[in-house]
Structure formats: C-alpha cells, structure tokens
Amino acid sequence: MSTKINKNIFGAIDKYNESVKKRISSSGSALVIMKDNKIIHEWYSGSHHFGKGARMIDSSSQFNVYSARVTYVGLAVAVAVFEGYLNLEDKLSDFFSELDSEIVGETTIRHLLTRSTGLKIDGGKVKRVFEPGTNIEGKRPDLLAKIHNISTGKSISEVLIEKVFQPLTWNQSEWMTEGKSTLVCDIHSLQSPPTIRLGSNAGDERNLFVSARELAYWGNLHLYKGMVHDKQVLAKEIFELSTSIQSPSNLPNVHPKFGFLWWIKDNDTCCNYNEMGSELPEGSYQILGASNCSCTVIPEYNTVAVRMNNSLCEIPKEDYSYIEDINTFGNLVVSIIKEL
Template sequence: MVDTYQKLISYVDDIKERNNSSASSLVIIKDGSIVLEHYSGFHSNSNAIPISEASQFNVASARKSYLGLAIAYALYEGKIKSLDDFALDYFDSFDKELLAGTTLRHLVTHSHGLNERKDGIIFREFAPGEGWAYRGINILMMTELINKLYGKSFPELLEERVFLPLGFKETAWHSRPNEKLVQVIDNPNDIATYKLGSSNDGFDSNLHTSAREFALWGNFHLNNGVVNGKQVVPKEVIQLTTRVQNPTYKDKDLPQNGLFWYVKDKPSLRSEIGERVPKGSYQILGVTGPTLLVIPKYNLVVSKMYNKRYNYGGNNYLHYLREFSNLVADTFKE
C-alpha cells in the first residue's frame, strides 16, 4: 500500500530537507479511512523528540478554516444577516470613509483592500472587491465580531459544538509549552521556538493540531458535518465555508475563496490549488507549512505538516503548493 503513495512521501520528505524543516507529517484519508500516516524528523532542530501521531504542529494561518466555520454558524443562525451586509453595520468604531463600500463578503475572501501599517494606521490598498490581497486585519476583525456575537471566543464555540462531539483532543490554542508541541524554525541557523499566544481567544496564531486531527478536520468538511452517521454540524454550515463566496473579479487569475478556504473553481494562475485538481476541491494552508487539501470528487483528504516558517521561500510557494496538489490529483485520479 505504501508503494502507491511513495511519490507523495518522497515529495514531502524532500521539501522538508530542502527547506530546513526539522519535521514533516503526511496523513491521507480515502473513502473515510486513514490509508497512510507518515512521520519524519524531530520536534525541533535542537532536541531529539521524534515526530509521531501525537505531535502537534502550529498551523499558523490555517486556523482561518476554523474561524470560517464559526462565521458560517453565525450566518446560519442569523447573527449575521448576510455576507453582503456592509461592514460598517458591524464595526461602528472604524473610520466610516475608510470602510465605506466594504462588505463582510469582502472581509472573508481577502478582497477587502484594507491593510495596516506597523504604527497601527489602517489604509486602503484598493477598492472593495476590485482585487485580492492576503492581509491580517480582516482576520482580526472577523475574530472580534464572532466573539462579540456569541459572547465567547470562537475557539470556545468550536470546542462545544465540534471538537467535543468529534472527540478532538489534539487541537487547541496554546499559551504554554508542552512536550507534544512542535517548535517552529524561523531561521535554520537559530534554535526553533514555541509559537504560543497570550491567550486562547483566537486572536493569536497559536493553534496547534496533530496531522491526524488536521486530516479529520478536513474529512469532517468532506462529509458535510456528519460523523459516525450523526449530523454534528448542519450541512448548510459546512457548505457555506467551502463553496465560492468571493465577488466576481475582473482579473480571472485571482484566487477563489469560500469562508477563508481556497476553492478550486475555474483554473487561475494565482490559485494555491493546481490546475489538474478537480473542480470543487478546497484547501487551507499556513506559513509554517501545513496544508489541508480536500478533493470531494475522489472522496479524499490529504494533510501535510512542516515546522519551518516561510517553508517554501518567497514567491516560490505557489509553485510548490500547486505542484503537490497536482501530484495528489495524479495519484488518485479515477
């Protein structure tokens, strides 16, 4: 069985070495069953704790997929009326002129055009819906909104409604180190460090999960919220997160997004998903190297992990992401 996936294993391990990551993991779920688990390396470039199924990686921006589910809940339950509501209706402390014309749809699909300088000054890069740019301000805004709407943090909301029913015990926002957490390498010449937050309220990039639970998170979406025959989350909530939600762009090469997930619709040059991956697939990724790819057409989920910041280096990251997803598609093509 492993021979079937050897190209994928070799690719993941090769990237680990080329990018000076000390750790890598690969988990594949096909037709609801885990068909491959591959663990390689160590928790840090300075200690000898080997990577295992219990190792928990910092997933960096991949945490947006978890926030996206909370936003979908708010839409489903009417706490947010529509993605086309103006952001000013929810963020009254913002400069009205700066936020004018910006909708929640823009905020959840990276088409809002806002950016923030190091001194905290918020400015506009482009008109709402007229472009695409990955920035952090919209993540903070939507985190603040969901926490306000529910009177609790979105991690608490997910713990109650998703993680506990699914039996997740290796997915959490950490503020203290422990031996199961994989440290992150910023510079190969420096000792890796824990990436922890000051709290577990969802604002910090301190979400950790195992490669297995990351894959199960994807499988949970693939199955439209059904686990062991039980509808844990309404199907409509899942579908809100994983179907195309962005406005129609004039530039057809811009990425397509659901609620923060990257969605494969029509092939586009700036998509993180390769051109040979079937339409309807979706993916989430983080700067420390995690990638979760879901291909509904093949009833397939692939989770891979690293612990190196800017794992693919500069402008090459699109090439490597697309190359890997194409390799996955080629391996499982029916």
C-alpha cells in the same frame, strides 16, 4: 475501492515530502491521506527540533498550523451566519465604529471573508487601497474574530470546542497558552534556537496547534458536510456555505476565489498565482500555513490530504518555490488516488 491498498503506491509522495522537508530546513514533517472516510496513509519523519534529545515526530505531534487556522475562524463565522447572528452583507462599519465610515463605505463581511475589502487597517486607522471586491489582499482573521464576538458574545474557540472538538473528542487541536511535550517547535534558521508560539486561547491568534490526523479530520468534516460516523455534528448548510465560492461577483477572473477563507478551485479563474494544483478537480478547496502545513480537500475523489512541516525559514527563491511545491503536492495526491 479495495480494502487492501498497496503501500508502495505512496512511495513517490513520501519521497517528495522528505525532499521538501530537507530543502526548507524543516526538522519534522507529517503526511495523512484520507479517502472514503478512512485514513489510507500516514507518514512521519524527523523530530520536533534539531537539538539533542528532540522528540521524534509521530501521530501525537502537534504542529502550529498558522494561516490554516483561518478556516477554523471561517467555520465559526459560518455557524453565526447560519444561526442568524450575522449576514454576509453586513457592513464592517457596523462593527468598527472607530474607523472612518466614509473610507470603509460599503465594505461587507463577505469582502472580509473573501480577502477583498481593499482596506488597510492598522492601529485604529484605515485607508483604502482598492475598491471592494476588485482585488485580493491578505487575510484578517482577527477582524472576523472580533465581529464574531460582538455578534454572538462568544469567542471562536468557545464555539468550536462546544460544537466540534468536544462532540468529536478531538484533543489534539488547541490554541496553546503554555508549552507541552507534544508541540512541534518552529525552525527559523539552522543557526537560531527553535521557538514555540503561544498566545490567547480565544481562537483569534496564531497559536493553533493541531496533529496531522486531526487536521485531516478537520478537512474530512468539511468534505462530509458535518456528518461523522452517521451523526450530523453541525448542519450541512454550514459547510455548504463555508466551502462554496463566496467571492463578490465583480471580482475579476484573474484572481482566485474563496469560500469562508478556503481557497477554492475554479476553472474560470485564470490567475498566474494559483495555489491549487492543475490536476485538482474543480470544487476542490485548500488552506495553507506559513510553516508549510496544508489541508487539501478533493470532493470529486472523497479525499483529504494533509501535510505538516515546521519551517519558518527564509529560503532563496532560486532554491524553493512555494507555489511550485504546493502545486506538485496536490498533483501527486491526485495521481495516487487515481491509481487506487
């Protein structure tokens, strides 16, 4: 690849992201694209909220990444598996004695990581919705965090701060317990005031704030399997584990496949609900958050693409398609990379 890149090549994706920002009533947005271990494009637009005097979005702005945080939980669990604290075939009943063991049955950590437990757990009660490994459900990173704590004696954040954030001097990836000026507010509607979601610093809640650059570095850490500036930060086997398909073999091909909560592009999957763009090569992986942030990793092209927004607004389906949007974004990234 040439060391000098024509910046005009990114015009289409910048314009597209600006249009999405407006369509979903996001006050601010950011984009970072990395290729071959380098940032090749950054774009920042808007402000931290719509109010008077709001800070403008820049490289230090930290967005709440919401469900994108589950890959952080996933990596900590992968470390625990690699270090021998956990096994993917460990039963959930070994960790949640308060739940009816007959209902939990043979459900394992693998099922929990790949969103296929078939269990509905609420308030210490459990019921079975479908058999393990036969369908897809929502994410339960809180349960994984509890299992991790029971098995290792450490929180998710303790492990990641010690093994990733501190060695790499990342200071824009934080589970926030109090506000500060670099945090981007959530927009719920144009009529309601903006908010900032705070919580525990244990790493098990929806309060992980990350800058666009550091979310891109997070994807890049996985892409290069723990190698950063010729230093192996974590064993490559940990990343091979977390970013390869771990879904049970009995999962029907109409359902998407997952690694350690990463959504993985698998050409054998033929589902209608597919968050991976059609142009993304097999083996690409991605995670999305409720505020419209995303991290897409494309190993075939040594590329990571991150997009941030701060909208939690309910948009009518006729005005905005979540699936169409993320598919378009991924396909745009591929089209750009192919031109470089």
